[in-house]
Amino acid sequence: MYPLLFRLVLRRLDAERAHRLAFALIRLAAAVPVLRTLAAAVLAPRYRELRTEALGLRMHGPFGLAAGFDKNAHGVDGLALLGFDHVEIGTVTARPQPGNPAPRLFRLPADRALINRMGFNNEGSAAVAARLASRRPVFRVPVGVNIGKNKTTPESEATADYVTSAERLARHAAYLVVNVSSPNTPGLRDLQAAERLRPLLTAVRAAADRGAPGRRVPLLVKIAPDLADADIDAVADLALDLGLDGIIATNTTVAREGARGPRGHALASDPGLTAETGGLSGAPLADRSLAVLRRLYGRVGDRLTLVGVGGVETAEDAWQRILAGATLVQGYTGFIYRGPFFTRAVHKGLAARLRASPYTGLAEAVGAHAKNGA
Numbered sequence: 001m002y003p004l005l006f007r008l009v010l011r012r013l014d015a016e017r018a019h020r021l022a023f024a025l026i027r028l029a030a031a032v033p034v035l036r037t038l039a040a041a042v043l044a045p046r047y048r049e050l051r052t053e054a055l056g057l058r059m060h061g062p063f064g065l066a067a068g069f070d071k072n073a074h075g076v077d078g079l080a081l082l083g084f085d086h087v088e089i090g091t092v093t094a095r096p097q098p099g100n101p102a103p104r105l106f107r108l109p110a111d112r113a114l115i116n117r118m119g120f121n122n123e124g125s126a127a128v129a130a131r132l133a134s135r136r137p138v139f140r141v142p143v144g145v146n147i148g149k150n151k152t153t154p155e156s157e158a159t160a161d162y163v164t165s166a167e168r169l170a171r172h173a174a175y176l177v178v179n180v181s182s183p184n185t186p187g188l189r190d191l192q193a194a195e196r197l198r199p200l201l202t203a204v205r206a207a208a209d210r211g212a213p214g215r216r217v218p219l220l221v222k223i224a225p226d227l228a229d230a231d232i233d234a235v236a237d238l239a240l241d242l243g244l245d246g247i248i249a250t251n252t253t254v255a256r257e258g259a260r261g262p263r264g265h266a267l268a269s270d271p272g273l274t275a276e277t278g279g280l281s282g283a284p285l286a287d288r289s290l291a292v293l294r295r296l297y298g299r300v301g302d303r304l305t306l307v308g309v310g311g312v313e314t315a316e317d318a319w320q321r322i323l324a325g326a327t328l329v330q331g332y333t334g335f336i337y338r339g340p341f342f343t344r345a346v347h348k349g350l351a352a353r354l355r356a357s358p359y360t361g362l363a364e365a366v367g368a369h370a371k372n373g374a
Helices: 002-008 015-031 033-043 076-081 125-134 155-172 188-192 194-211 229-242 283-303 315-324 333-356
Strands: 052-054 057-059 063-065 087-092 105-108 113-116 143-147 175-179 219-223 246-249 279-282 305-309 328-331
Touching: 015 033, 015 076, 015 105, 033 076, 033 333, 063 087, 063 333, 076 087, 087 125, 087 175, 113 283, 113 333, 125 143, 125 155, 143 155, 155 175, 155 188, 155 194, 175 194, 188 194, 194 219, 194 229, 219 229, 229 246, 229 283, 246 283, 279 283, 279 333, 283 305, 283 315, 305 315, 315 328, 315 333, 328 333
Parallel strands: 063 328, 087 143, 143 175, 175 219, 219 246, 246 305, 305 328
Antiparallel strands: 052 057, 105 113, 113 279
16 A cells, blocks of 8 residues: 555655655654554564664664654654664754755655755754653653754864764664764765764764763664765774764765665656765665675674665565664664665565574674675
């Protein structure tokens, strides 16, 4: 039914309006006790063999929702009833901001992809912290918080933005993510350079400790797929040196040349759409995201928690991320195109692949390709 609904209704709406409508329906389902119980029973069956421990957290499974869908923590329960094992909210900035002018979100259905240049539209870290503080969860899932800098903040003052948000949000976050990889905030990706990233991450670590006294909140950094291999290695080495907890690979890509559609062919969507500025996500990102993940695992092994995201559409995609070194996997664009049964299908397929594998559990499968020289 969802493909029919998408084709006949959602696809006819502007992409951002369709997102708001779908998200409102998800939140409504979570607000009605009988409906949410029935929906969770159908959409979020649990598989004992998929239970995962990562970042000091226990989760029903390894599959979560990437940042960007719920920027302000409005719908965590609704997303949990759909079966996501963790939900990453944000990106949240120190001050509220409207984001870039619309239109700023574009569908590429032929490629099962999106282009966005949203520009961190969000209500600001003070409002999001207050919402998380007052939340009374119906479904208990870890909520990660992804933080970034405001568009109007000069690069030289970016650290202050991250510090402000970390202090406000740390006590409410299962983990924190420093986003230095969105292509839609001027100068943000420049912060990925190791010499600039070191003082930023050091300051955020201290701010998180101040914001959540007595508890060490796991801290991760999210990187772009467009980094050169040497820069990926430098970030990996820096993360180890600073004692970070993990790396998320990857954010969206600004690349268009060389990007391949879901069947390995050149992008099939309207050239006018593919030429839109912004980050490309979905199936065309899968190969590069997986390659970055493999390189990271080859560099850090099991010393950091790696999170694989980018072009994850199916259980097989998620399984390949795990074999490549990801302890956790996230989806977003696949959810947009595949609908409310997305997580159910991924969980069912992952459980089947694990049972058919030589591994006794998911933890043993993490990085197995690298360990076995595959």
